[in-house]
Amino acid sequence: MPVDRLLPTDEAHDLIARTRAFADRELAPRVTECELEARYPTGLFAALGRAGLSGLPYPTRYGGGGQPYEVYLQVLEELAGRWVGAAGAVDVHTLACLPTARHGTDAQREQWLPGMLDGTLTGGYARAEPHAGADPSAITCRAERTRAGYVLLGTQVGVAHGGRAHFQTVFARTGPGRPDVSCLLAPGADEYLYFGAPEESTALRAMPTTGAYWDGVHLEPERLIGRRNEGLRIAFEVLDAGRLGVAACATGLAQAALEIAVDFAAGREHRLLAERLGAVESARAIYLDAARRRDAGLSYSRQASVAEPIAVAAAVEATGEALRVLGPVADTDEFPVARYAREAATLHRRLAPTAPATGPPKDCRDGSGLAAVGG
Template sequence: MATTVDRLLPTDEAEALLQLTREIATKELAPQVDELEEQAAFPVDAYRLLGSSGLLSLPFAEEFGGGAQPYEVYLQVVEEIATAWPSVAVGTSVHSLTASVVDGNANDEQRAHWLPQMLSGDWLGAYCLSEPQAGSDVSGIRTKAVRDGDEYVVTGTKQWISNGSCADYYILFARTSEDAKGGLSAFVVPADTEGMSFGPPEKKMGLACDVTTQVIFEGARIPATHLIGAEGRGMRVALSALDAGRLGIAAVATGIAQAALAHAVEYAGEREQFGKPIGAFQGMQFLLADMAAEVERARATYLHAARLKDAGRPFSRQASIAKLTATDAAMRVTTDAVQVLAGNGYTREYPVERLFRDAKVTQIFEGTNQIQRMVIGRDLLR
């Protein structure tokens, strides 16, 4: 098919990983997606399959059970998953984000204790940063963690938490002092912690299988040994992790756009009007060409940022550019895919309607695209 992705991968091992991902996405994930998205069911079996296949641990060191793959390879795996099931790709990205917090900031003993379970596929993580009154403004976090002997007592509410009540552990950001920027700290919180509860799943426009809930802490006691790094480093930890997380969402958005393009091209080659396929009309060819250019541009931006990250170079601005570019592209491409399918595209009988709904939130989470523009502008003027 003309819409097959022509990838340039760094090794034969990476080629094999992408082939494995494509097979799993096509044979195992895609046949379930419509039914489970209608049910808004948490896809636990999908995550177990990805975990047992080694696809939840790719960008981490082998000593902890990781795949030791470059970030550019991991992101292309996420994109392939997203072409079949965007909700699962988002969950995969969030899980990697949580593990990266531990990998990059915990001490050696904590990494040795937690990372093997996080990377085995037995544990799935959630990232507890946003609150009802603190989304893009991380300094506005109100959840408090008060030291009491060998424990912290946590009180507050987190909002919009992907994997919500379904995760096995939570990376929590809470206030350990009143200092707006230097008062946040990060913790690992097991799912069975007393005093932690969950709101009902949000009834969302799209990504129904990405179960999203409030996480509520009412005097929850967390061992002091679960503090990641030192007190007061939470702001730095959160923002550095989000750079990598934004690339995950850029890859998800690119996968959504790629899937929409593929469906539109297939439909344009089959649907006939005025005695010939609609793809034979120049107007339709131009529309499809613009869609393809959007997808290629999105992929190029996230790969450039990932390669900077792999090289150990600064990539924060490029991560924001990738997130902005790819998610705006996903919205435009899915909108145009609905238009290509016309009336059929507006029905749930065809997948482009779901992809259109799934695309919208990519412009919102992991920092709205307006925030990304602020990040980019400030970096340029620094």
Template sequence: MPVDRLMPTEESADLIALTREICRDHLAPTAGPAEAAGEFPRDTFRLLGEAGLLSLSYPEEFGGGGQPYEVYLQVVEEIASAWMSVAVGVSVHSLTCFPVDRFGTEEQKKRLLPEMLSGRTLGAYCLSEPQAGSDVAGIRTRATRSGDGSAYRVSGGKAWISHAGHADFYTAFVRTGDHPSKGLSCLVIPAGTEGMTFAPPERKMGLACDTVREVLFDGAQVPADRLVGEEGMGMPIALAALDSGRLGIAAAATGLAQSALDVAARYAKEREQFGRPIAQFQGVAFLLADMEAAVTSARASYLHAARLKDAGRPFSKQAAVAKLVCTDAAMKVTTDAVQVLGGYGYTEDFPAERYLREAKVTQIFEGTNQIQRLVISRQLLSD
């Protein structure tokens, strides 16, 4: 159900209206069958790129939309309400563009960003490794510079990588030095690089269209001009990107929760027991009220953090709060939606069971919710 929101400009309102139209006509009818088949929605990403809906918050001079971050996040929420895998993919793609935009040279921006921001190329964000998830300093994938300095030789592996095998470029964090945090660097690696291969796709409980694989490097040769920032800057680049990326997941989780609430409310008004709709029973009505409160609170949380970001103010703690609040809300609301639908909620006849399976991972990726509590408590107690 469309939700009215405060739009900074008429252009922003038009973007939301365009997103809703695309979601209604293209994404929503496709999502269920595609998820059942586990098809990677590359054509959908092309459609969103052609509509100007990918990387909306990036500069217009390089092909972005030049929109406030809060507008971009509301677009992500709308997409998630129709198809969660695609919304996650939009957030991932935006995350992969961030290092070049924020830390790249002017030459790199001019050379790389137009293709990235238009959606003509799709990105994958390669941070986690089998032994290094929340512990970024534990990254072992190593990049060694060639004798003439023209290239890096990359060896190692990245785990849990969305779009792996389908992406056109891979924003990868690699070890170029031995210091745990100051020895990491960022490379933008083109698809088709010799020595880069992929493990079979992970078999997941949800988000079937969000293809996730390990990315394996065996002496992959990466041109030195693909280094973003200086050697040793990888940790601050990764952490800065995650602050923004967490808001993308927060917005997506909110959209997913909204869809679950809509399904539950519609069902409760139609389903009759004891001669009246079950929505008229206080037990169901109050459950729906709590679900509405959770969705509304989640939306307010991510918009507050986004407005801080747009104003140039610190927002790291608020991003962690939003990620925590929104994804916990998604888990609660989707669980309660299944409960409202009863036995039907546990079947594939309604999308509630898919929403529940999709909600769980939002509490895990972009930093588990336990890590969000760590970020929040550290910043709270250091103020």
């Protein structure tokens, strides 16, 4: 029972069909082995680029797909139905590209975006700092100004693609005040950048999430994205978009588990499975409403903050119900429902503490904006 999607164009329908074929061909055969062995899927982003599935929500001028966010998220959902870890990795990379794509100068976009969007480069960023939770305004990682640019100092946790990314989008404090945070494009490897061991997890083991310690990494002035001391708004923009990505991944995971359960039950358990399907449809409707608001240039922070926990809860409930229906055959290659349940539980544990849904503090929303430097 594939999802009957309401999409804005024929091109979007073709894109979803291509995504399903890619997921069946490239993801489904690799997921079990990679997750069991905690083996990073080398070549995944290059394969996405060849399939035309990389950089979807960014301009075609720089090699992106030129798709609205509502289409990109449904592509993400389809990928998550085969491998939620890979879908999450795609979303992390997409988020790492966001500041450069939306707030970089023309020169910065021309220099970096083509490699970011065609699958050549993999991007990462940190979910949080040890003390900060989901609130970007609590950042203490510092970018100290020097004559040659900036020096990065500090510790971060939840660094996606830790040790594997070619570049890291970093938010660091560049002034003494609460809003004095800037966005910088940092290298993924440096002699003064150290990564910790991957986070322990019973699922999503193939995509490393680590801690990072910036011990004096030097950055050129042109690696500042947007204006100095005005990066907090970008950080909240990434946070909101990230919530939608998690919601789409969780929804795809829930959908996949219920499709297996419905086929296996063959008419039995109809009422309970129908209730779970209703919850998944609701989660999809909520995240798509937020995405369409984003595409229209409207505020969507509140909707995104609601969509994420609702979709993750739907995934936990759907995979739990599928486990009950399948019973002893739930942990096989043919019926990977037990893996789905572990992945849903991991998404639930990773839910960041709820940050204010109203965006950055008032002193970052005074109308000064975050105009691109020279853009």
